[in-house]
Amino acid sequence: MTEGLRSRLIGAWKLVSYREIPVDGAEPFEPLGHEPQGIIMHTPDGYMSAQLSRPERPGFASGDWFDGTTEEYTAEATSYIAYSGPFHVDEEKQTLTHSMFVSLFPNWTGQTQPRVVRIEGGMLHLSTASPIRSSGRTVNSALTWRRAEPN
Template sequence: MSEKLRDQLVGAWKLHSYVEIPVDGSEPFYPMGEKPMGIIMYTPDGYMSAQLMKPGRAPFAVNDFYEGTLEEYKAAGSTYIAYTGPFKVNEQNRTLTHSMFISLFPNWMGQTQPRVVSIEGDVLTLGTASPISSKGKTVNSKLVWHRAQPE
């Protein structure tokens, strides 16, 4: 019998790629650039946390998080994704859901989102289970993560 999906997920994963694939057949795009940065973690007690960002983000002019300009907040917020909450696995169907207890994007608060999931060795691939809106297009997201190794 193969290892349980839940057990395979537990740990930290570094983002390798993140692409949005439009359902209309137009060109895929990379909302966080072609070399995005990110970590997703799954804990043994059933919580997950995801943080993704575009590299090369500009620092605020003032070294105070609460004193940024509207332009600085817009640039920072539009190049970062963060959410955390419980996750659930259906072992029989090998499906995964993320529930958003906290989210940078307020519209996701309280949502439970299904993910298409596959794990091959130390590579985790996650995708949206149904199309979403991104940059004005209807897309399917595909994120590839590699198991994080201690440094």
């Protein structure tokens, strides 16, 4: 018997690439740079967490996360994506949804978003099931993750 999609998702995955593909045919772009960092985890009890970051983010001069300048907060928020919550798999349809219990982007809090999912060997390919707004454009997001080695 083949292992189900849900059981194959369980664990931690490290981000390999993150591309936005504009629906108007414009050139794809990498909102977090060419070598983004990130981890997505799916737990056996049905929760997930995704953290994505531009590498080499500058620190706050104050050293205090509640005492940054407007420029520091802008740089912080535009170089990081984070959300967590329950996930659901429909084994028959081979679909995945992420529910955002918390999100750095407040507009996503409380949303459930479908993902197109494909697992090939140790690689997880996730993309948005319908277009989203990103950097002022309507795009489809495409992310590739590599299964993280156990610690």
